[in-house]
Amino acid sequence: MQSKRNEHLLSILVVTAVFIGMIINFGVDSRQAVDARNTALQQYLPPAGSVDFRDPQQRALLKETLDIYFPENQGNNEALVLEIQRYLAGETAASISSKTPGSALDGSKLLEIFGMLLSFILVYVLVMGITYYGVQTLAIFRFTRMKQERESYLAELWTYLQALRNKEKKVAINPLKIFVYLGKACAKGLLYFILFSPAYVIAYSFKTRFDTDSFFFMVLLGVISNGLLITYAQKFFTFLVGESRKGYVETAVVKNLHNDYSTNEKSGIPLKNIFALRKAFPGHVFEHIYINAHQQYLAAIKEQASFLISGLVIIEMALNIQGHLCYELMQNILYRRFDVVLVIVLGIFLVVKATEIFTDSWIARDARRYANEEGAEA
């Protein structure tokens, strides 16, 4: 564990040093670049009051005029109109507040970013906690269904219809049953679609219905969207299946541990144990399958954390949630304040690194506990 920790600390040191160097460099460069660009832009500014840049029609008119005079470079004409618009918006914003996205990287700006980073971490920790629970619960639920030899709802409906066609004695025609199967299949399909939807698709679908900028909605989106939950639930399920095929499971069954996977039997796996926060299945062989699969899942948590952060960045950026870390990142990319951009990226990098260190310690602790490895390497 010690060597892992040293490796993490070394990479934190190196990356932080490189970023600080770049931040200082970009701080000077971007201020000079912005000044130079603004000076160059002054000559293109139309006389005050001649064009209202808040009016899209007047902007379009100016662009078309430029296209008539300079038809060979229409892309640049559009860029020029946008640059002027951005410049004037910046001027207006600067006159209202000193804390515009383009403001300098000073103590107050750093403090502002730090506050946003803390809020980002809070969302991240919450979503991570919920998905940690959700991934295991979903995977265990699926695993028990597999052990019960249950098939998909459509397959069950097909089997039922086949039985009806073959006129099996025990099967009676029940139209309600057909609707229930179809309803369950549709609900499952819809759930799959939601779980695989990128956050922005879900968020824009409900933008006019809910307050999509709320803290709660961000956490909810982080959990259910971008395929995070379903992907890692599948991973955990694979670990469970892999473990259940190992020899020790047979030995445990021979030694009289329960091996029944029904959810309504005492010797089975009750639903309340599956949905419990702290999962335990005493006296059942699944207890050991779960513990071993959980150890493998711990290694995947680092990957899950990185993917989750990607998801949160997408949510904040795509929804333009003002006052959030990634909205600030986006604004500063737009205003070409690369020093602020680097500070935010460094913050996100440190969050990932902290997760990696925490996970490696957890893996090492578990290895000492279960594999009896003193000072085990993660």
Next chain:
Amino acid sequence: MMKLYREKDKLWLLIWLGGLLLLWGWNLLFLNKPAQAKVQSGLLNTFFISSLVIVFSAMLGWISGVGSYFLEKATSKIPYLTVTFFLNIIRSVPQIVGILVGYIIITVMIQDGSLSSTFYIMIIIAFVISLFVFIEISDLVRERITYFRRRDFYNAMLVCGIPEWQIVNREILWKNSVAHIFNKLIAVFGITVFLLCSIDFIVSVGLSTSVSAVNLPVTLGSLLAKIDSKQDILAIGYFITHPGYFPKLFFEHLQGITVAFLIVFTLLCIYKISNGFARRNEL
């Protein structure tokens, strides 16, 4: 039919292709021609870039996986530690952040005129994405080598005088790990579609003023960010409180619904294909 049901990867591949074909037919009937052309080019560009990412990731993953294995065995540990250090740094950068930085560089290159061909832009975008997804392939390659190194045949082949690079590349990876690598590449295709659409959506929504002047290729993500597509997506929310509006989604809001459906349906099908493939080959 039952055989196809059991081979879930083939079944879902058929569902995916069938779904795309059905949607194309529907759009041919009910979507206006300019929007249809945009959706088609968006879809093709997305799949083209994602396919390129597969190629680049396979190459980078194979080279870095095998390379780091041989570097670890070398007498000097410095090259191995350096490579591992940089790979770990890439691992610690959230993919979307890394790709966003790559996009900024591409935008700067386009604006200063050093990059103008759409084809080359797509290749560079694919390469940038590959840089942040190839680690999974690299890890798999290392895992497979470590697994087979413990087997008897490895030492037996060494004793027979077969060069180690040949054992690793041909016997372990080519002959015994192609299914594993192929399965990972299917997953890489899915993650690329997700990342590409997300980054293009973000860039088009948030940075539209700085990139509209440059010609980034149209993808499903950038199409979804267009105002008319966003209006179409908003209509889904409207339908929840006005169920009678449901049929109109498929006629009046077809562009946005089509793009959103293509993204989600593709992600779902790729996930199912990958799982089915893993189960069929007992990976």
